[in-house]
Amino acid sequence: MGSIYLIRHGQASFGADDYDVLSPVGVRQAEVLGSHLAQLGLQFDRCVSGELRRQQHTATAALAQLEAAGVGIPALQVDAAFNEFDADAVIRALLPDLLPEEPEALHVLRNAAQNRAEFQRLFARLIGRWISGEQDKEGLQSWQGFVEQVRGGLDRLLADAGNKDSIAVFTSGGTITALLHLITGVPPANAFELNWQIVNTSLSCLKFRGSQVSLASFNSHVHLQLLKAPELITYR
Structure with a gap:
């Protein structure tokens, strides 16, 4: 083999x-x-x-x-x-729909190095939405x-x-x-x-x-x- x-x-x-x-x-x-x-x-x-x-x-x-x-x-x-995969593109495309539920998300993502655990939690939520295929966006490579x-x-x-x-x-x-x-x-x-x-x-x-x-x-x-x-x- x-x-x-x-x-x-x-x-x-x-x-x-x-x-x-x-x-x-x-x-x-x-x-x-x-x-x-x-x-x-x-x-x-x-x-x-x-x-x-x-x-x-x-x-x-x-x-x-x-x-x-x-x-x-x-x-x-x-x-x-x-x-x-382009993680930055996933964040940019899907973050607006997440902000009503996570109003601090933009601040956390802009200061990721100082908020590692919270960044990981938010990133995992965005990835979950991406791989679901239910929120595909024009111009964003799908899962x-x-x-x-x-x-x-x-x-x-x-x-x-x-x-x-x-x-x-x-x-x-x-x-x-x-x-x-x-x-x-x-x-x-x-x-x-x-x-x-x-x-x-x-x-x-x-x-x-x-x-x-x-x-x-x-x-x-x-x-x-x-x-x-x-x-x-x-x-x-």
Whole structure:
């Protein structure tokens, strides 16, 4: 069987003007991951990333550790199918309908770094409305559209893969959530309950034979746990 390793990007710059940049913690997480992969003796036949900078930086930082350990690595390929959904667009489109129920929401979302728990609660409410499909907005990618985007990326991976290939995919939490939904059939709402638990630079593994895909492991972050440094275990 072949293996696809889904790797969530390192910690991004939550609360900053540009979220799509790895924080110093995110860079360290990616380096630790790469060293761990080298210690495991993993060799990849193909490495793929979404287009986002935080995804590609995670890939290059991790793969550099493999290369430093003498492990041959293929050139990083980019496929936009593994991009994250546009969370800012979801918030902008669906927030107006939520404000009558949550009058403080705009203030919380504008000051997310200072209101992390309340931000998460409000964001989860907005995501719930988005995945329901009952509040689709013109110009906003729907949940179903996002799922089809991710499905296309997975189909392309499988079509080009050898029977025993090992493939690394550097991506994001929402993309992994969509794949969980596609592969296991878990309802979107339950998939997002898992989403909130996905650790930065965690590994989830899919096994495939032809077009048949199954989930082998989810959200492994032992490479961070072994360091006994709680500050390296982050979720955003």
